[in-house]
Amino acid sequence: MMADFDVVVIGAGPGGYVAAIRAAQLGLKVACVEKRATLGGTCLNVGCMPSKALLHASELYAEARHGSLEKFGISLGEVKLDLDRMQAEKSKAVKELTGGIEFLFRKNKVTWLKGAARFLDARSIEVGGETVTAKNFVIATGSEVAFPPGLSADGEVIITSTEALELKAVPEHMVVVGGGVIGLELGSVWRRLGAKVTVVEYMPSITPTMDREVSTEFAKILMKQGFDIRTATKVTKIERNGAGATLTVEPADGGEAETIEADVVLLSVGRRPNTDGLDVAAAGLSLDPKGRVPVGHDFSTSVPGIWAIGDVIEGPMLAHKAEDEGIAVAEFIAGLSGQVNHAVIPSVVYTMPEFASVGLTEEEVKASGKAYKVGKFPFMANSRAKANRDTDGLVKVIADEATDRVLGVHILGRMAGTMIAQAAQAMEFGASSEDIAYTCHAHPTHPEALKEAAMAVTGKPIHI
Numbered sequence: 437m438m439a440d441f442d443v444v445v446i447g448a449g450p451g452g453y454v455a456a457i458r459a460a461q462l463g464l465k466v467a468c469v470e471k472r473a474t475l476g477g478t479c480l481n482v483g484c485m486p487s488k489a490l491l492h493a494s495e496l497y498a499e500a501r502h503g504s505l506e507k508f509g510i511s512l513g514e515v516k517l518d519l520d521r522m523q524a525e526k527s528k529a530v531k532e533l534t535g536g537i538e539f540l541f542r543k544n545k546v547t548w549l550k551g552a553a554r555f556l557d558a559r560s561i562e563v564g565g566e567t568v569t570a571k572n573f574v575i576a577t578g579s580e581v582a583f584p585p586g587l588s589a590d591g592e593v594i595i596t597s598t599e600a601l602e603l604k605a606v607p608e609h610m611v612v613v614g615g616g617v618i619g620l621e622l623g624s625v626w627r628r629l630g631a632k633v634t635v636v637e638y639m640p641s642i643t644p645t646m647d648r649e650v651s652t653e654f655a656k657i658l659m660k661q662g663f664d665i666r667t668a669t670k671v672t673k674i675e676r677n678g679a680g681a682t683l684t685v686e687p688a689d690g691g692e693a694e695t696i697e698a699d700v701v702l703l704s705v706g707r708r709p710n711t712d713g714l715d716v717a718a719a720g721l722s723l724d725p726k727g728r729v730p731v732g733h734d735f736s737t738s739v740p741g742i743w744a745i746g747d748v749i750e751g752p753m754l755a756h757k758a759e760d761e762g763i764a765v766a767e768f769i770a771g772l773s774g775q776v777n778h779a780v781i782p783s784v785v786y787t788m789p790e791f792a793s794v795g796l797t798e799e800e801v802k803a804s805g806k807a808y809k810v811g812k813f814p815f816m817a818n819s820r821a822k823a824n825r826d827t828d829g830l831v832k833v834i835a836d837e838a839t840d841r842v843l844g845v846h847i848l849g850r851m852a853g854t855m856i857a858q859a860a861q862a863m864e865f866g867a868s869s870e871d872i873a874y875t876c877h878a879h880p881t882h883p884e885a886l887k888e889a890a891m892a893v894t895g896k897p898i899h900i
C-alpha cells in the first residue's frame with residue numbers, strides 16, 4: 437500500500453517544523469501535524485519569543501525609568517508605562533514569527549495537517565477524523581508545564597509562564613516558585629516593570645544546575661536589583677484569598693513555617709515531556725519513567741519508522757537543541773548521517789546580566805575526577821564594559837589540566853548570550869584554552885573578556 441507521506445512530523449515547535457522543512461529540502465513528501473492555531477510550538481507562541489520581547493521592552497523601560505541613563509546626561513522627564521501597548525508589540529512580534537513558519541511551510545511544500553494526532557498503529561495516525569499514513573513519523577510533541585507536588589494553577593492568581601506573559605497589570609507582589617530559567621526571566625520582566633518579586637527555590641542556590649560559583653554571583657546581582665531570593669525553601673501550601681494568595685513556606689530540610697502574601701504566584705518548577713492524547717502504545721511504543729520517548733543516537737525509537745526529537749526526549753529542554761535534532765532526524769530518515777553533539781549545547785538565561793553556559797560546570801568536572809584548571813576574568817576589567825559603565829559579571833573558563841582542552845565556559849554579563857556562541861564553536865572544534873587566548877579579538881569588545889579568561893587559565897591575563 438502507498439503511504440500518504442514519506443514523513444509526517446507530529447508537532448510544529450522548533451524541533452518539528454525544522455525537521456519538516458529539512459525533510460522537504462531533501463526531496464521527501466512531508467506533512468506536519470499541529471493542533472495549535474499557529475505554528476512554532478511553545479517557543480514561538482508562549483515561550484522563547486514572547487518572553488524575549490517582554491524582556492527587551494521591560495529592560496528599555498527600566499533603563500529609562502530607574503535613572504541608569506541619567507549618568508550619561510540623558511534626562512527623560514516623567515517616564516510612563518503603557519502596558520497594553522507593550523503587550524501589543526509583543527503579540528505583533530509573535531504573529532510575525534509564527535506567520536513566518538507558515539510561509540516557510542508553503543515555500544518548502546510542507547503540508548500542515550491541522551488538528552491533534554493520535555496513533556492508530558505504527559504506520560497510521562488519525563487527525564481531525566481522517567486517517568493519515570506515512571513511511572516515517574517524527575514525534576515532536578514537546579513539553580507542558582509541570583506542577584510541584586500537591587500544587588496547581590488557577591490561571592488567574594496562581595499562574596504558569598503562559599499567563600505570566602499576558603498579565604494586564606503589573607502585580608504589586610509576585611512570588612515565583614522555582615528559581616530556574618522561567619522564574620528568573622519572567623520575574624525580571626515584572627520586577628523591571630515595578631513589581632516586588634520574591635523567588636522561592638527549593639535547592640540551596642538559584643539556577644542549581646548551572647556553575648555554582650557563577651550562580652552565586654548571579655544571585656547577588658539579582659538581589660541588588662531588588663529580588664528577594666529565598667533558597668533552600670519549600671512551598672507547602674498555596675491558598676487563594678480574595679484577589680491574592682497566601683503561600684506557606686518552610687526550610688527545605690524542615691523547620692518553622694511562615695506565610696507570604698502575594699497577588700500573583702508564578703509556578704515555574706520545570707516542564708514535563710508531552711505525549712498527552714497521542715496514544716503511543718497503539719504504535720507499540722512505551723515511555724521511560726520520566727514520560728520521555730526513548731531514542732537511540734539517530735533519534736530512532738524501538739519501532740522502525742518512528743522517530744522522536746526535542747523536549748519529548750532526553751536532554752535539556754531548549755529550542756536550539758530541538759532544532760538541531762530536527763535537522764539531524766530528517767537527515768537520518770533521508771539516509772544521510774545527522775549530527776548533534778549533545779556535549780556542546782549552550783544555554784542562556786536572558787536576564788540582565790545574561791547568564792550563559794556551555795559544557796561542564798566546575799562541580800561536574802570535579803565529580804568526574806579529572807584534574808582541571810580555571811581561568812576567570814571580570815567585566816570590571818574589560819575596557820568596553822567599563823566604557824559602557826556596565827561592568828557586572830565575569831567569564832569563567834574551565835580546561836583539562838593535562839591537555840588544556842576547554843571543558844566548560846560560563847559567562848555572566850550583558851552580552852553573555854551572544855558571546856557563548858564563540859565558546860561553543862571553540863569547544864566543537866576541540867579548542868584548548870590556548871587556542872582561544874591566541875585568537876585575535878577585536879578591541880574594544882566584550883568577547884575580549886573570554887580571551888582574557890582563557891589567558892588566565894595559564895595565569896597570564898594582561899588587564900588584571
Ligand code: FAD
Pocket residue numbers: 446447448449450451452453469470471472476477478479480482483484485487551552553554576577578579597598618710712713714745746747748753754755756757758786
Ligand atoms: P514544542 O515547542 O513544545 O512544540 C510541540 C508542539 O506540538 C506544540 O505546538 C503542540 O501544540 C504540538 N502538539 C503536541 N501534541 C500534539 C498532537 N498530539 N498533535 C498535534 N500537535 C501536537 N528555549 C530556549 O532555547 N530559549 C529560550 O529563550 C526559551 N524560552 C522559553 C520561555 C518559556 C516561557 C518557555 C515555556 C520555554 C522556553 N524555552 C526556551 C524552551 C523551548 O520553548 C522548548 O525547548 C522548545 O519549544 C521545544 O521544542 P519542541 O519542538 O520539542 O516542542
Ligand code: NAD
Pocket residue numbers: 584585613614615616617618619621636637638639642643644669670671704705706707752753754783784785786
Ligand atoms: P527549571 O528546571 O529551569 O527551573 C525549575 C526550578 O524550580 C529549579 O531551580 C528547581 O530546583 C526548582 N524547584 C523544583 N521544585 C520546586 C519546588 N517544589 N519548590 C521550589 N522550587 C522548586 O524549569 P523552568 O524554569 O520551569 O523552565 C522549564 C524549561 O523551560 C527548562 O528546562 C528550560 O530549559 C526551558 N526554558 C529555557 C529558557 C531559556 O533557554 N532561556 C527560558 C525558559 C524556559
